[in-house]
Amino acid sequence: MKTALTIAGSDSGGGAGIQADIKTMMANGVYAMSAITALTAQNTTKVADIMEVTPQFLAEQLDCIFTDIRPDAVKTGMVASAALIRTIAGKLTEYQAENIVVDPVMVSTSRARLISEEAIETLKEKLFPLATVITPNIPEAEVLADMEIETVQDMEKAAEVIGTRYGCSVLLKGGHQKNDASDLLWQKDKKPVWFHGVRIDNPNTHGTGCTLSSAIASNLAKGRDLETSVEAAKRYISGALAAMLDLGAGSGPMNHGFAIKEEW
Ligand SMILES: Nc1ncnc2c1ncn2[C@@H]1O[C@H](COP(=O)(O)OP(=O)(O)O)[C@@H](O)[C@H]1O
Numbered sequence: 001m002k003t004a005l006t007i008a009g010s011d012s013g014g015g016a017g018i019q020a021d022i023k024t025m026m027a028n029g030v031y032a033m034s035a036i037t038a039l040t041a042q043n044t045t046k047v048a049d050i051m052e053v054t055p056q057f058l059a060e061q062l063d064c065i066f067t068d069i070r071p072d073a074v075k076t077g078m079v080a081s082a083a084l085i086r087t088i089a090g091k092l093t094e095y096q097a098e099n100i101v102v103d104p105v106m107v108s109t110s111r112a113r114l115i116s117e118e119a120i121e122t123l124k125e126k127l128f129p130l131a132t133v134i135t136p137n138i139p140e141a142e143v144l145a146d147m148e149i150e151t152v153q154d155m156e157k158a159a160e161v162i163g164t165r166y167g168c169s170v171l172l173k174g175g176h177q178k179n180d181a182s183d184l185l186w187q188k189d190k191k192p193v194w195f196h197g198v199r200i201d202n203p204n205t206h207g208t209g210c211t212l213s214s215a216i217a218s219n220l221a222k223g224r225d226l227e228t229s230v231e232a233a234k235r236y237i238s239g240a241l242a243a244m245l246d247l248g249a250g251s252g253p254m255n256h257g258f259a260i261k262e263e264w
Pocket residue numbers: 136137138173174175176181182183197198199200201202205207208209210212234237238241
């Protein structure tokens with residue numbers, strides 16, 4: 001069986017973070033492992049508190065994982081501090097990890113800040129160069145490209161700026177667009193590829209970014225190329241959103257149980 005690792009924060013509400021990642025990896029037919037960067041006291045309306053693990057404890061989790069069951073793919077999510085990012089980059093390099101999807105999580109749907117300014121710089125410097133692909137949403141891409149993104153043309157420009165500046169492939173997610181929900185894959189020396197998605201009229205989008213990046217990692221773990229992995233992941237997230245689960249008082253989680261099953 002193929003294996004995938006999520007390095008991310010725990011969401012006590014179960015909609016995003018480690019919990020969304022594990023549900024997604026299971027539904028996509030890979031064995032899921034986790035290294036936790038922080039605990040969040042969180043629900044569909046707020047992030048009430050955050051407790052980070054120490055860099056030493058994160059390193060111990062990664063040592064235990066990589067010296068026993070080697071992951072075929074790795075996804076990183078919420079990593080709030082520069083010290084933790086340096087630890088992750090060091091361990092991924094030491095163990096020569098492959099198929100790395102970096103989701104540069106900055107702010108939650110409930111508008112809580114999930115990363116420090118200093119840590120954004122460390123992400124760019126240490127983690128992006130190791131990534132098979134990074135998956136910013138539009139607000140994150142605006143920070144990374146230093147530009148405003150309003151139109152489809154802006155998305156194309158921003159993806160190119162980010163990919164060229166940080167030397168990595170970029171999937172710029174369009175969930176925050178006004179009309180459709182189409183994502184753009186930029187890869188060096190290749191024609192950019194659009195993954196078109198109709199906007200599903202569902203206010204419950206908590207954890208969509210975590211879910212998409214974990215689905216991409218699951219498909220990479222199964223040996224698919226990046227483009228095919230993104231295509232399958234887009235199908236998965238669309239299925240999970242279209243299942244119209246409605247839980248909690250805020251922006252609720254998606255239904256992983258109803259999402260299409262990929263073959264193992
Ligand atoms: N209402 C929606 N309908 C269809 N797809 C959506 C919707 N909202 C988000 N998505 C998709 O979910 C994925 C995550 O995108 P996005 O919401 O932009 O990321 P994040 O959760 O990091 O803010 C993307 O594939 C995006 O196109």
